[in-house]
Amino acid sequence: MSEPTRETKLSAAFVMLADTLIADYDVVDLLHSLVERCADILDTEAGGIMIVDTSGELQLVASTSEESSLVEIMQLNAGAGPCVQCFTTGLPVTVGDIENSGNDWPDFRREALRQGFHSVHATPMRLRGQVLGAMNLFSTTKGALNPEDIAVAQALADVATIGLLQERSIRESEVVAGQLQHALNSRILIEQAKGVLSENAGLTMSEAFTALRSYARDHNLTLRDVASGVVERSMDITARAPSRVRK
Amino acid sequence: MPGAGTDLCARFVDALPITGASIAVFDTTGHQSSVGSSDAIAARIDELQFELGEGPQWEAIRSTSPVCIPDVARDSHSRWPMFGTALQALDVGALFEIPLILSRVCVGAVGLYRRTPGSLAVSDLALAASISSLVSAAAVGRALASAGDNGPPETAASPAIRREVHQATGMILAQLETTAAVAHARLQAYAFSNGRTVHEVAHEVVSRQLNFRNLSE
Numbered sequence: 001m002s003e004p005t006r007e008t009k010l011s012a013a014f015v016m017l018a019d020t021l022i023a024d025y026d027v028v029d030l031l032h033s034l035v036e037r038c039a040d041i042l043d044t045e046a047g048g049i050m051i052v053d054t055s056g057e058l059q060l061v062a063s064t065s066e067e068s069s070l071v072e073i074m075q076l077n078a079g080a081g082p083c084v085q086c087f088t089t090g091l092p093v094t095v096g097d098i099e100n101s102g103n104d105w106p107d108f109r110r111e112a113l114r115q116g117f118h119s120v121h122a123t124p125m126r127l128r129g130q131v132l133g134a135m136n137l138f139s140t141t142k143g144a145l146n147p148e149d150i151a152v153a154q155a156l157a158d159v160a161t162i163g164l165l166q167e168r169s170i171r172e173s174e175v176v177a178g179q180l181q182h183a184l185n186s187r188i189l190i191e192q193a194k195g196v197l198s199e200n201a202g203l204t205m206s207e208a209f210t211a212l213r214s215y216a217r218d219h220n221l222t223l224r225d226v227a228s229g230v231v232e233r234s235m236d237i238t239a240r241a242p243s244r245v246r247k
Numbered sequence: 248m249p250g251a252g253t254d255l256c257a258r259f260v261d262a263l264p265i266t267g268a269s270i271a272v273f274d275t276t277g278h279q280s281s282v283g284s285s286d287a288i289a290a291r292i293d294e295l296q297f298e299l300g301e302g303p304q305w306e307a308i309r310s311t312s313p314v315c316i317p318d319v320a321r322d323s324h325s326r327w328p329m330f331g332t333a334l335q336a337l338d339v340g341a342l343f344e345i346p347l348i349l350s351r352v353c354v355g356a357v358g359l360y361r362r363t364p365g366s367l368a369v370s371d372l373a374l375a376a377s378i379s380s381l382v383s384a385a386a387v388g389r390a391l392a393s394a395g396d397n398g399p400p401e402t403a404a405s406p407a408i409r410r411e412v413h414q415a416t417g418m419i420l421a422q423l424e425t426t427a428a429v430a431h432a433r434l435q436a437y438a439f440s441n442g443r444t445v446h447e448v449a450h451e452v453v454s455r456q457l458n459f460r461n462l463s464e
Binding site for chain 2: 169172187
């Protein structure tokens with residue numbers, strides 16, 4: 001039995017990513033699958049994906065191993081290493097010989113060599129000018145990735161980036177849906193409360209709104225809280241309303 | 248005067264073989280803001296489903312898939328009997344309700360009607376779905392704006408949250424010393440049994456021409 005060819009592995013990886021994207025997916029699972037498949041296809045021994053968080057820091061979100069040694073190397077990589085360079089420039093960074101890669105990243109270089117890694121390749125995760133992070137692949141042998149390998153890594157990373165952005169936009173739309181719920185619910189409560197006050201205190205709708213707002217301000221409550229109290233008839237604001245409405 | 252959401256409805260009317268369209272945004276608890284409609288019949292289809300609390304719009308939101316009534320006159324309307332009867336009295340041959348999708352979240356429904364009966368082609372349903380995802384963010388934005396303290400005025404073409412109905416609900420709940428849910432149900436029932444729109448009755452309550460305290464149970 002022969003090993004599956006690289007083409008077979010590659011098309012299987014694309015099918016897997018595409019299948020994941022049309023179903024409900026967990027973005028961390030997606031990135032784990034990506035880095036594992038990439039490490040395998042490109043004959044590298046280890047890999048990790050770093051994504052920028054809301055405070056602008058690169059965080060390790062997926063790796064081929066959870067061993068602390070790999071985590072540490074990734075952190076050094078994000079401080080001063082090929083990963084952060086790739087992230088800031090939005091361009092791939094290939095280091096075919098870590099030992100002779102200059103003095104830019106002393107801590108990263110020392111730790112990578114100590115763990116037996118001799119080459120590293122960082123692929124940007126970007127879409128339309130926005131860089132979200134970078135995928136890093138480590139090899140125990142020397143040698144830069146050839147252009148074909150770089151293109152393969154980039155293509156797989158691009159698919160995962162779409163998944164990452166889609167997940168973010170879903171999260172954002174869930175936030176919008178929450179805002180919508182709050183806005184509609186508050187407005188309905190306020191209109192109902194205006195009706196209650198209008199009926200009980202003989203106010204116009206506009207006077208009723210002023211009464212609600214004054215009460216909310218005077219008692220350091222939100223308009224919605226006061227409206228809710230009025231509608232549930234647990235708060236009687238009409239007794240004091242006349243003196244407060246005048247102003 | 249065109250309503251605030253009329254331009255969004257025009258996107259559907261221009262691209263699809265339909266007569267008119269209406270857009271309503273819903274939150275997950277069923278609160279509604281009617282963003283716009285292209286004509287009076289489209290507005291009435293939306294209003295009826297708001298008033299009756301039933302209809303294909305509600306099904307489309309629950310299932311997040313289109314609900315089609317290709318032949319309004321012949322349909323049994325078994326899932327929305329009251330709405331079906333009211334719909335048959337309008338000049339509507341076919342009605343299609345499309346969920347309004349923002350990313351993957353359902354935020355409302357678009358009602359598309361045509362005077363003549365007949366199905367909508369699969370390609371047209373797909374087109375309707377993509378227009379719906381194009382306009383959903385704008386529709387939600389307008390619903391949010393109209394729910395604010397200084398929102399744009401409500402019009403017949405974009406009645407938004409229907410403030411008067413909720414004001415009337417508040418007045419009725421005070422008149423009957425009951426809950427908002429019961430007061431709203433009484434308002435709906437009174438309108439339905441008198442063949443009036445909820446909005447007309449609400450307007451009479453708010454302008455103090457009608458008091459539910461004086462109505463016999």
